[in-house]
Amino acid sequence: MKVNDNGIYIDGIDKKILRALMEDARTPILEIARHVGISGAAIHQRLKKLEKSGLLAGSKFIINPKVLGYTTMAFVGVYLDKAISNPEAVKQLQKIPEVIECHYTTGNWSIFIKILTKDNEHLMHVLNSEIQSIKGVSRTETFISLQQQINRQIKI
Amino acid sequence: MKVNDNGIYIDGIDKKILRALMEDARTPILEIARHVGISGAAIHQRLKKLEKSGLLAGSKFIINPKVLGYTTMAFVGVYLDKAISNPEAVKQLQKIPEVIECHYTTGNWSIFIKILTKDNEHLMHVLNSEIQSIKGVSRTETFISLQQQINRQIKI
DNA sequence: TTGAAAACACAAAAATTTTCGATATTTTTT
DNA sequence: AAAAAATATCGAAAATTTTTGTGTTTTCAA
Known part of the structure; x- marks a missing residue:
């Protein structure tokens, strides 16, 4: 043991x-x-x-986004055309504060992100003005989370 | 002010x-x-x-799943047939420790989850034996996160 | 069974958090 | 504009928590 x-x-x-x-x-x-x-x-x-x-990776204060008016969470699958490299796209996504997660995934999309916005209008703005305007982003597919029912860490 | x-x-x-x-x-x-x-x-x-x-929603120690051998993260879109209610499905998903997030989403799927497993074999087991066996789950679509490049909270 | 390493306890020291009364500043009321 | 009320800050004391030694007990492998 x-x-x-x-x-x-x-x-x-x-x-x-x-x-x-x-x-x-x-x-x-x-x-x-x-x-x-x-x-x-x-x-x-x-x-x-x-x-x-290394098991303990630190500690964080958790803030409640809703209190700041951020009520809309969405997942976005991003199609990249070959013109842009994945790291370059990520670099651009880093600059968008609404993007809180970014994954390099298998499957249909090149990149899969989670974003947090105030409302649908704000979401639309992030999608159309921020994400779509990144060079190499050809198309996106958006899924809005109507409710998050589970949110936890790995079970110890 | x-x-x-x-x-x-x-x-x-x-x-x-x-x-x-x-x-x-x-x-x-x-x-x-x-x-x-x-x-x-x-x-x-x-x-x-x-x-x-209410802005401060608490604090958490963050543990690094990789140290425990959990190296595979995946997103799974779940199709439910009308036989089962969403809350009932969530109740079943709660019991699966590998499920760390669960969202009720718009779009193709009824439910969208994030799961964390040790490897692909473990992932397959969770998908086939745990999730697929939930009554009312008709089909799933899985996206493996090869790398998580952004992980942060809302910008203050 | 024995010896070394790991885990533990106790208590002191150091560091951090919490409290409190006194000012100071800002906001609201008159 | 002055007075009153509500907030925010400070410095210092008190309370709590963390950290550090030192010595003892437990565990485990040889």
């Missing part, structure tokens, strides 16, 4: 620590300690180890 | 605070204070306000 295929072994205590912090990165170590039944120092030590292993 | 359409006004200092914490939820208040030029107590008070406004 030392390492798994990927170089790190996570036991039940590690899992409890991770689950608590994945839920709320501000959970005090001592609270976790009380919950799992070992000392705070031991938790701390385990966290260092998890961090060193 | 009080509120915007959505009930909250975020000034430049708030933005700096948020940007720091969105990047790393563990950034010390005093470090932010030094950076923006007001006292730690003031930062603290602003954070309380941002929290109360």
Whole structure:
């Protein structure tokens, strides 16, 4: 019981620590300690180890876009013609703040992105004025997310 | 200079605070204070306000799935036949840990999901044994993300 | 069974967060 | 325009949390 295929072994205590912090990165170590039944120092030590292993990739404050009026999420499949390279297109997409994810995918599209806009009008503007105007983008297919029903990280 | 359409006004200092914490939820208040030029107590008070406004939706530790061997991300468009209701399908999808996002979308599919698996074999298993076996799922279309090139939150 | 390494506990030290009263600033009311 | 009220900030103290030593216990492999 030392390492798994990927170089790190996570036991039940590690899992409890991770689950608590994945839920709320501000959970005090001592609270976790009380919950799992070992000392705070031991938790701390385990966290260092998890961090060193690379499993812990950092922490983020999550903001609620709706409060800022961003209520429309959409997925967009982008067709690129051969004129433009994928990295060049991504570079352009980086500049569009509404683009929050970008994937290089198999299948119909060259690029698949997730975008967040205030409303349909804003969405239309991003599609027509921002994305379509990138050199090499020939066509797009848009799917609006009417509701996001699941949003979570990998299960530990 | 009080509120915007959505009930909250975020000034430049708030933005700096948020940007720091969105990047790393563990950034010390005093470090932010030094950076923006007001006292730690003031930062603290602003954070309380941002929290109360609902803009701050919490914090999360981010784990790197690759370290656990999860290297394959895919998007799946799911066709449902009328026999099953959307909520019922979502309920079933909830039980599949590999499903990390689920959207109710416009367009071809009824449901659009993001899944994370160890490899293609694992992906195939989730598709064939888990998702296809949900009552009412008639067909799926899968797009594998060969590389995720952008992953960020809304720009503040 | 033994020895080394890893995990742990306890307690002190360091760092961070939270609170609080006093000003100061801004906004609203009169 | 002045007065009143509401907000925001500050500095310092208090409370909490994290981090660091040191020594003990546990684990595991030889």
